[in-house]
Amino acid sequence: MNPDYDRIEKAINYLRENFKSQPRLDEVAAHVGLSSYHFQKMFTKWAGVSPKKFLQFISVEYSKHLLKKNRTLFDVSHKTGLSGTGRLHDLFVNIEAMTPGEYKNGGAGLTIHYSFGETPYGKVLIASTEKGVCHTSFIEDDELPETILTQHFPKAELLRDRNEVHDKVLQLFQANLQEKKSIQLHLKGTPFQLKVWKALLEIPAGEVKTYGNLAENIGHPKAYRAVGTAVGQNSIAFIIPCHRVIASTGVIGNYRWGSDRKTAMFGREAAQNKNARLQ
Known part of the structure; x- marks a missing residue:
């Protein structure tokens, strides 16, 4: 040994x-x-x-x-x-x-409203509290929302209830990405994770950053591996655009909800950017 x-x-x-x-x-x-x-x-x-x-x-x-x-x-x-x-x-x-x-x-006293919707990239689960969107993820038909949403708040009350916040999220998936839309988020994360997610929100649609770029942007240039972990722990798909991060080699790389879906999202955004420049 x-x-x-x-x-x-x-x-x-x-x-x-x-x-x-x-x-x-x-x-x-x-x-x-x-x-x-x-x-x-x-x-x-x-x-x-x-x-x-x-x-x-x-x-x-x-x-x-x-x-x-x-x-x-x-x-x-x-x-x-x-x-x-x-x-x-x-x-x-x-x-x-x-x-x-x-x-x-365990989230006792917290009410989480959730609903499902269709997007260009597949079925999505959307959840929100009174503070804002707390979760969006691409979901398969056999996945249970209770299993996903109670990981951090096992005692929270879950209500299947589509509301105006959920409608705004679905509109964001369909919208021209050059149009800025504001959606309130209810984030839970460590200070380091929140820094990384904030940096993700600052990446323009149709552009990409490497994990090293993000590490530099948050003032921790050597922490690219930790940045990669924080990117992978993002639980608000598409709105916090972790799909805009690639490896330093230029490879699209892994994605929590599938590398093909990541490629599709980036491709659509890049096409919209190109059309906007031609107009």
Whole structure:
């Protein structure tokens, strides 16, 4: 077996068994016989995230388990090895894009209206709250809206009800993309995700950016991989135009709702741009 993997496996087991004491980087590195520098580099290469981030994921998952049992935030913080409820709050916002209280609440008291519509790119599910559009996605006939919409708000009330907001969304799919239309959004995301999504909204129709371009635009030029992850986590299709992002090689690349659909959207926008210039 690869000796590097042996060390990573040993480190992961150590983190899982000792996360309640929130071990420092040097403690875990010493446990596997490496310097902090080399351990950080090796772990990140193998796991895809830093040891600190991996520890945060473990801590959040355990915290979620306790919150489901209606433990208090103070009790959850203490049992997870965090210094206080403030640390728990920051951890949840950065990892789950919601506060511990919001997770525990599960969307209780929130009403989400949803409906279906047809677009040039297929059937779409549209959902909104009183604050604005909270979800749009391309959907297959056998997919259940309840499964999609309750991922973050399992206790929210879901009503199949098409309203004026949904009509505006469908009009946006059909409209000339040169016409600016304003739609209020109800976004849930970490500060970093919100930065990326805002940068996506600033890409003109018919134009493309690379993940590196987006990383530079938000002031984190080396974070193109994290930008790619944030783009993939966008849950408001088309309105937040993640289809306008391509790989640095020029390849259209993957898309949450299918690469063929991504190509079709970009092609239609590019054609509209060309027609507008010829007029």
